[in-house]
Amino acid sequence: MADGLTIGQAAAFVGVTIKTVRHYHRLGLVAEPERDGSGYRRYGSADLLRMVQVRTLAGAGVPLAEIGDLLDADPERFAAALDDVHRRLNERIEDLIARRDTLHRLTRGDRALLPDRACAVLDRLADLGFSADYLAGQREALVLARALVPEIFESFLIRLEHGLEDPEYVELTKRGWDARSWDPGDPRLEELACALAGKLLANRALLAMPTGFQNQSDAASRYGLVNHHREDQEPSIARLNGLVEANLRAAGIDVPHQ
Template structure:
């Protein structure tokens, strides 16, 4: 007859595992002998090995008791169900791995793939990480508030990058972020570019679509507060106001 340590060694498990199986009812706990010890025989070794084999195969412990008592057809059916569950779990884990791999750059955290792609496009045109991080944080909010619209927003942003003036505007921002010199003339040039593009958008009717795309005024104020944390944005807003425009996330004629 075997001690609990010998039983565990023969079955290839730990003593703690044997005790856990006792606790959950998978392995009957024998009575103590006259010496006060619990001893085990061949039947317990075989049962413990079967339990270990099922558990190692991924069978949940809650299902092990059922399989141990099942006839051949029931066993086959039950293992088929477990196999489907395991395959679904594998697919879920593979998707987690894919998402973790995307997070390596930091851009995919809480943003859709379309936003991450747009941020990569900003890198291609030479935008600094400080600017990209600010854009990413803003789009995290937009994607959370307007999940059904984010694809259309990104398509529009990508289309805008085809305009050399937009690229130049971003380059001017990069120039400001690159050093601490006085950039009054750069901000003025940025304002001129914005006014030119706003006038075109107003003439084509694009500005009228803003209310349809972003109809939550409180949310617009939230985005504006993020942008206005940078003094250059505040200066740009002042220059725009002098020429009859207000707002930032939603720019309108005063």
Template sequence: MTDGITISQAAAFAGVTVKTIRHYHLHGLIQEPRRDSSGYRRYGTADLLRLVQVRTLAGAGVPLAEIGTILDADPEQFSAALVDVEESLTDRIDELIARRETLRQLAHGNRVLLPARALALLDRMPGLGFSEDDVTTAREGLVLARALMPEGFDDYLSQIEHGLDDPRHVAMIKLTWSAGNWAPDDPRIEELAEEVAAHFIADPSLLPTLGGLQNRDDGETRYEMLTRHGEDERPGWTRLTALIEEKVRSAGIEVP
């Protein structure tokens, strides 16, 4: 025992791997011990004690870069350093808990990306007769709207709330969305565009304005991204939207 123990024995006694000990050597946390006549490192009791101390602090989450300073400090500094480490770990735990909650919410779709007010609107939709696909499309659209026009998002939600309170408007929305599955040249699109345009002309307050984009230099680009969302899956929308806008403008109502 006076000659010390090998690195393999030290690793086994301390509950780490040989690779870990070498990693500690590389970072200067443990001095490389003397070698015997055969060229093998031999670890004494002081080396083993230091190894256990380093392993314990590393296992508690202390960064390797801070372990050496903590172990070499006097008792008062050591205690203070551990308090700092504990506070840092608590912050990390809180952050990890928040991340875990985010992941749990993401498992239920994009709900975590929207405020409670927007989620309440989505939760109303099934009771109004909207399909699961409709709710998904609406949720994705709201996520995009919040990202692309953050300043006007609350006003946009107010418009939607106003519209959902109007049974006829809800019926128009459902008709419009069902038409997304029609072919662009379906003759029913022209008829539906006439009906929807007349609905907006009768009550322009139901027309979504996307006012949060009007003062932006790139507002037109953002508008296109918002209004064209979902058209790949619903090809009838492009022509229907264009016809509705044309008819509303023809009635003297500004469409931004």
């Protein structure tokens, strides 16, 4: 009986495939045994030990390209290399957890695109009885604000949160949404715009733009894309928003001109 194991036997004992063993050979991780008189390569216990070491390190996340040097390293270098592998694995784990959380949030629609605080604002709007159409528009505006004007996203949220605590502002906002059915020339729009602007001006500090934002060449365009979202579909809402902005500018608030 020939001494040693065939490649198929060695692979089975170690728990890998023949293809994997041959890959180890090509990478120089495991030396190829000499052929016996029958032309077969025979694997001994030292070969199997090396295969088990390679398989174990690879299974622990060590790249195959690094395993050869690792196995040939002294104990100190080996320990340092394993620490580095441990660090990289932790980074991968954190990345995978973040991806898993994103997938979980995707099952909740646009909430994958918004932080929890913004989602809480949307939930509050729903609790206050705002229509599904209004919620959809606000959700889109929040997504756009976060992407296009991250400099003012935080203040945008604060202003919304503050406004939703004021029953009068909530009712004015609902009336403003109902005004989409009005004629753009309806004089009631001016009265409503004045009332809305007055509520906003009661907390002027919340209307302040971040330092330097206005000096950015594309600031007005980015701001306008968010603040005037969907206006092309609602002419009366476009007029109402324009009147509110005009009232704010007249009161000294530096609202970006698109």
